[in-house]
Amino acid sequence: MGRIDDIAERYMAEAVAMSPIRATSMGIKDRDDEYDDFSPEGFAARADHDRTTLAALRAEEPGDERERAAKETMEERLALAVERHEAGDIAAGLSVIFSPLHSTRSVFDLMGTEGADNAANIASRLEKLPATLAGYAETLRTEAARGNVSARRQITEVAVQTDNWLGAKGDDFFTGLLSRLTVDGEPVRGALADRLTAAADTARGGVAEFGRFLRGELAPVAPEKDAVGWEKYSRGSRFSLGTAVDLAETYAWGWQELHRIETEMAAVAQQIKPGATVDEAIEVLDADPERTITDKAEFRDWMQELADTTIADMADKHFDIPEPVRRIECMIAPTSDGTIYYTGPSEDFTRPGRMWWSVPPEQKSFSKWREVTTVYHEGVPGHHLQIGQTAYRSELLNRFQRRGVMCSGHAEGWALYSERLMDDLGYLSDPGDKLGMLDGQAFRATRVVIDIGMHLELEIPADNPFGFAPGKTWTPELGWEFLRAHCRMNEAFLRFELNRYLGWAGQAPSYKVGERIWLAAREDYKRSKGAEFDLKTFHTDALNLGPMGLDPFQAALKRL
Numbered sequence: 401m402g403r404i405d406d407i408a409e410r411y412m413a414e415a416v417a418m419s420p421i422r423a424t425s426m427g428i429k430d431r432d433d434e435y436d437d438f439s440p441e442g443f444a445a446r447a448d449h450d451r452t453t454l455a456a457l458r459a460e461e462p463g464d465e466r467e468r469a470a471k472e473t474m475e476e477r478l479a480l481a482v483e484r485h486e487a488g489d490i491a492a493g494l495s496v497i498f499s500p501l502h503s504t505r506s507v508f509d510l511m512g513t514e515g516a517d518n519a520a521n522i523a524s525r526l527e528k529l530p531a532t533l534a535g536y537a538e539t540l541r542t543e544a545a546r547g548n549v550s551a552r553r554q555i556t557e558v559a560v561q562t563d564n565w566l567g568a569k570g571d572d573f574f575t576g577l578l579s580r581l582t583v584d585g586e587p588v589r590g591a592l593a594d595r596l597t598a599a600a601d602t603a604r605g606g607v608a609e610f611g612r613f614l615r616g617e618l619a620p621v622a623p624e625k626d627a628v629g630w631e632k633y634s635r636g637s638r639f640s641l642g643t644a645v646d647l648a649e650t651y652a653w654g655w656q657e658l659h660r661i662e663t664e665m666a667a668v669a670q671q672i673k674p675g676a677t678v679d680e681a682i683e684v685l686d687a688d689p690e691r692t693i694t695d696k697a698e699f700r701d702w703m704q705e706l707a708d709t710t711i712a713d714m715a716d717k718h719f720d721i722p723e724p725v726r727r728i729e730c731m732i733a734p735t736s737d738g739t740i741y742y743t744g745p746s747e748d749f750t751r752p753g754r755m756w757w758s759v760p761p762e763q764k765s766f767s768k769w770r771e772v773t774t775v776y777h778e779g780v781p782g783h784h785l786q787i788g789q790t791a792y793r794s795e796l797l798n799r800f801q802r803r804g805v806m807c808s809g810h811a812e813g814w815a816l817y818s819e820r821l822m823d824d825l826g827y828l829s830d831p832g833d834k835l836g837m838l839d840g841q842a843f844r845a846t847r848v849v850i851d852i853g854m855h856l857e858l859e860i861p862a863d864n865p866f867g868f869a870p871g872k873t874w875t876p877e878l879g880w881e882f883l884r885a886h887c888r889m890n891e892a893f894l895r896f897e898l899n900r901y902l903g904w905a906g907q908a909p910s911y912k913v914g915e916r917i918w919l920a921a922r923e924d925y926k927r928s929k930g931a932e933f934d935l936k937t938f939h940t941d942a943l944n945l946g947p948m949g950l951d952p953f954q955a956a957l958k959r960l
Contacts, residue, residue, distance in 0.1 A: 402463035404471045408800035411453045411474075415804065418446060421507045426803055427746020432511055433524035438500045439535030440491070440542050447485035454478040465959060466796070469945055472952035474800055477807070480639055480949075487635060492543035494550045495903030496557045496896065497739070500536050501610065504529060505565060505573065509734065510743060510751065513580045519588050519596060522581065526574070526599035530606025537613045544621050552622040553876075554903040555614050561737065562611035566604055569736055569761050574600040576734050626854065626876055626902040633855045636906030641809035641913060642949015647852055650913060652861075654848030657912065658886065659865040661842045668838060671831040678835075682888060685832045691769045696732050696759055699766040703730040703755065706772065707779040710827075714780050718825065720940050721780070724749040725788035728779055733758035738896045740774060742783040745791055747803070753784045760892050769832035773840055776822045781939075782815035790946050801946040808907055809950045813914020814943075816844060820915070839888055844915075846886045847908035850879040851901045876902060917950050921957050928958070 416423045420431035436442060457475055462468040484490050493499065508525070512518035543549060565573040578596050581588050588596060628636070630647075638644050662678075669681035676684065685691055693699045707728050715721040724745070733739075733756040745753045755778040776782055790802055819837050828834040852858065853874035860878070862870040868885070869878055876898065883894050901908045921942070926933045945956050 402467050403460045404457070404462050404467040404474075405798040407453065407457050407460065408470060408474055408798040408804075411449075412799040412804050414449060418442075418449065421503050424507050424510050425743070427748055427751055432518070432521040433528075435504060435525060435528055435532040436500070437535060438532060438539060440539050442535065443485075443491045443539055447482065447490075450478050450481045450485065454482060468959075469948070469952065469956040470798055470801055472955065473805060473946065473948040476642060476949040476952050477805060480635075484635065484639060487632070488543055488546065488548040489632070489635065489639075491539050492548045492550060494540060494558060495554045495900070496561065497900045497904055499558070501533065501558065501562075504532055505735075508577055509756070514582050514585075516583050516588075516592060519581045519583065519592055522577070523592070523596050523599040526596070526603040529603040530609065533606050533610040537610060540613075540618055544618060549618065549622045550903065551626045552619050552624055553626055553899060555619045555622050557899050557903075559611045559614040559619070562607050562614070564736060565607055566611075571734075571736060571761070572604075573734060574603055580734075627857050628855050628905045630856060633852075633905045636904070637909070638906075640807070640907045640910040641917075642807040642953070643809070643917070643951040645913060647856065650848065650909065651852045651856075651858060653916075654845055654852065654909070654912070655861065655864055658842060658845040658849060661838055661845055662886070665835060665838045665842065668831050668835045672835065679888070681835065685769050685835070686767060688832075691767060691832060693766045693768060694764060696766075700730050700732050700757070702768065703757075703771070703775055706775045707755065707784075710776065711780045713827075714785075718936060718939075719781055719785060720789075720936075721785060722789060722792045725753070725785065725792055727752045728784050728788075729754045730775075731756045736761050738763075738893045740778065742778045742787065744787040747791065749791070753788050755779055755784070760890075762892055763890065767836075769830075770836040770839065772833040773819045773822070773828070773837035776827070777815045777819050777840075781821060782818040783811065785818075786811065786814050786943060786947070789943050793944060793946070796944055797946045801948075805947040807947055807949045808910040809914035809917065810947050810953055811914075812911040813916075813918045813950070816841070816911050816915035817918040841912075843887045843889070844911040846883060847897075847901065848912050850874065850882055850898075851906070851908040854879045854902065855905050914950065917954065921954055924954075925957055925960070 416426065416428060416431075419436045420434035421436050423431035437445070454475065457471060457478065460471070462471045481490070494501070508522065511522060540549070567575070578600055581596065583589075583592075587593075634644070634647065637647065665678050669676050669678045672681040673684050693702060707730055711721065711726050711728065715726060729752050731754050735758045737758045738760045739758045741756050743754045743756065745751055755775070778784065790797065794802065819840065822828055823834060823837060828837055853860070854876060857873055860869045860872050860874060864870065866885070868882060872878060879901070880898055883898055887894060922938060925938050925941075941960050942957060945953065948956070
């Protein structure tokens with residue numbers, strides 16, 4: 401490896417030293433008893449680290465095409481990170497879906513739960529949680545004094561989340577965490593158990609105090625308005641996509657794409673029940689007991705079986721899947737926020753990639769016809785294949801490429817592309833399963849319309865294909881109305897989704913826009929290869945580039 405890779409490896413070593421949470425996510429065990437510094441000084445140190453590394457990177461020339469792609473990947477991500485640091489986006493970026501607060505909780509999901517050493521590490525982190533959150537509160541306080549604070553909706557909703565972690569909805573996260581700890585297969589006992597109990601109480605106090613800070617100090621100075629405007633939205637869109645798109649054109653395309661998908665849904669509904677509307681077809685599917693599961697554990701087992709079967713079917717035939725990547729674990733998350741997500745494997749694959757489902761307490765049943773496509777999205781050929789294969793390719797990718805890059809447009813675009821690919825390959829031949837995929841696609845297309853519309857306060861086209869509020873200006877209230885009209889999910893989930901869009905400007909469209917760019921990249925690759933084009937080879941070549949922003953991705957793919 402050359403100088404670019406040396407810079408990348410050094411950056412990651414330094415980043416891991418600065419971030420025990422990142423170390424845990426990578427499977428590095430010696431920092432499992434610590435937290436990141438989320439104080440103003442900690443954020444400033446990370447910004448300086450990015451600036452220094454970016455300057456060193458720009459001073460070097462790549463030695464070959466592989467290093468050229470590595471440099472372009474790292475430069476695009478770090479340059480944007482510096483821009484976002486300087487704008488205050490990173491330090492002040494509190495939302496219902498992502499923040500340092502959420503990281504302090506979710507890191508426990510990745511920690512070992514067997515053995516005295518793991519239990520002691522968990523106790524240590526619990527004991528340090530109040531000080532860590534106090535440092536983060538000081539950062540938010542400092543940014544707010546500069547006029548840089550998230551919208552009030554985000555702050556009050558995150559405060560509710562802290563209540564829920566403390567058992568407001570019945571499940572106390574910390575009680576559940578301690579219940580999963582064992583030593584030699586038995587519950588923790590003695591002095592260590594006493595320490596854990598006291599540490600959990602300490603952590604609860606820290607979370608409760610942070611919730612009070614949000615309600616009593618930050619919310620009163622937060623803006624009521626959710627829309628972030630063109631400048632901040634453009635920056636958020638570039639961060640999520642790794643490319644700058646024409647937002648007006650993308651907004652118009654979102655309307656067209658949603659209409660196209662809903663037209664296809666209407667045709668599939670006829671296969672389920674001739675003469676039925678989409679809603680009537682869904683009623684037929686939901687009334688079928690063979691398509692419904694009412695137990696969380698049984699639903700997890702169903703996901704696991706489908707994920708395992710899919711990997712076995714895909715391996716060698718449609719994708720090159722390294723042996724360690726052929727293992728995935730399906731999990732019910734220890735929270736009830738309503739999110740579905742994937743966590744990558746540890747560097748040595750002793751902790752496998754995991755698909756998580758955070759089930760809201762009001763959700764009592766699961767529709768298999770809706771979730772077949774979710775398993776493909778989160779598992780194989782979606783996130784698990786993409787992220788797991790990246791983690792495995794140490795001979796092709798430096799550590800920054802394997803573990804330091806997250807670009808939603810690339811990752812989520814691939815996952816949506818994977819759902820559509822599974823239909824093309826015949827895995828959604830059941831009309832119910834296909835309707836589930838299309839319903840999810842419509843959901844993602846709806847996001848494009850309302851996310852851009854609400855944050856930029858655009859006018860709703862007078863000639864929009866649904867006759868929806870022609871000529872009116874987008875508001876969160878109209879966003880909710882449109883979301884309810886086009887997305888057939890439960891109300892609690894959609895409420896969370898709307899709040900998520902309002903708090904994470906530019907991220908929601910990255911799924912469909914990313915898929916759009918992946919499809920265009922495949923067509924470009926196909927034209928360049930002519931008669932030699934092979935779909936499996938395209939997937940191998942594209943995934944072997946590693947995760948990156950969509951600008952460097954398209955450039956690197958064209959050079960293959």
